[in-house]
Amino acid sequence: MTAVPHRRTVVVTGMGAVSPLGLGAATLHDRWAAGEVGITDGAGTCREFDPKDHLSIKEARRLDRFAQLAVVAAGESIAQAGWDGDAPYDPLRIGCIVATGIGGIETVETQHDIMRDRGVKMVSPLGIPQYMPNAGAAAVTMKYSLRGQSYGVVSACASGGHAIGSAMRMIQYGDADAVVCGGAEATLTPFGFACFNSMQALSPTGMSRPFDARRDGFVMGEGAGMLVLEEEEAARARGATILGEIAGYGSTTDAHHLTAPEPTGGPASRAMELAMRDAGAVAEQLDYINAHGTSTQLNDAAETAAIKLALGDQARRIPISSTKSSIGHTLGAAGAVEAVATLRTLITGVIAPTLGYEQPDPACDLDYVPGEARPLVTGNGHPPLAISNSFAFGGHNVALALRGAAK
């Protein structure tokens, strides 16, 4: 591999989340670390989210729930960045990438019911603009007047990771000075459940317990995670508080099976290796892994194999936990929601546990942080470094290397 030329550093200056644990990026990590589970009746619903609290009637009725979640999480991240409705860069230099795995499925279902019951002429003109997968990006850019490159990213459960990685590259290459990026998903609908159920992907017991021997499928969740990324020098020049760095991005594809992961973990491990190399780091410097950890038999075993391939002897040393043990699987939002949770881990120095993990599985033999939260331990006083994994139906793999801010 050729040497990477000097390039711009990408820092995080704002984060936002709406999750089954409540509103807010800090809430997500604090409640997870405290052992709270946001799953009820087999679904991770954002029960504390009411669009009326955040959006006008006109905004709310023009956005599918997934885009509503994106706008609210973006609002939190932009407020934390201190943009205060007045962005510190030329709007044409601010990009926006909002991922989703599915898009506005609730809108599709509603409008299809109307077409069947009341005829084609009664289908709403808002149908397409609500359910298009780029609706999240459209909504966030309009709300915050972002006029640089913007689009949606679609790669099932890796979408959120791809959004952040693509945003990082956009800034590194110089196409933007800042990017508001992340992912959103809202698929807790009858058709959404029917489709995932018929794949036998969902847990029949309604329990998300990644890496546990008794794991029996994922629990579907909804939510959004959004981040404000800025070029480091510009962020420092304006006096922004640096929350962390998007230090590395690696992405590969299994090209193996429509839904099952490649069982050796080879391509997924390569994504992790690429992210580490991109960050200029070696396995000895890695302090934490936020696993994809879906609670399916296949993913958790393949991910364990991938971590061992990528990190060798170091794999047994590094604490690994899954946010999905607390909120379920937020699909296309997961990569972004979990990047937020990972950065909060680096900021607070608290590693939240893999909740519900009790019975070891011989195929999953690493340190999954059972029981309770524990302190993040970093060696040699270097800023903490973590990897956040996202793998997807379709075989898409993403690893993000995230570095805490220097003290």
Place this chain on the structure above:
Amino acid sequence: MSVTTEQVESRVVETLASFGPDASQITRTATFEELDIDSLDLVELAQVVEDEYGVVLKGEDMKELKTVGDAIDLIVARAA
């Protein structure tokens, strides 16, 4: 079809209010621009009108409409 102006006005105001503007602002002289009612909203309004009164409003009809009163008058005239 016996539709009174009052009936149409009430239905139009109710529909437009559901799109976002405050009902008190929706007067006969209020313009769609003032109310932030755009072309997508007007298509939805046309769907309600067709469903309720059987009056078909096409895109070219809607383009001519500037105020709430314009819409009410057109619907009443067409329904007559």
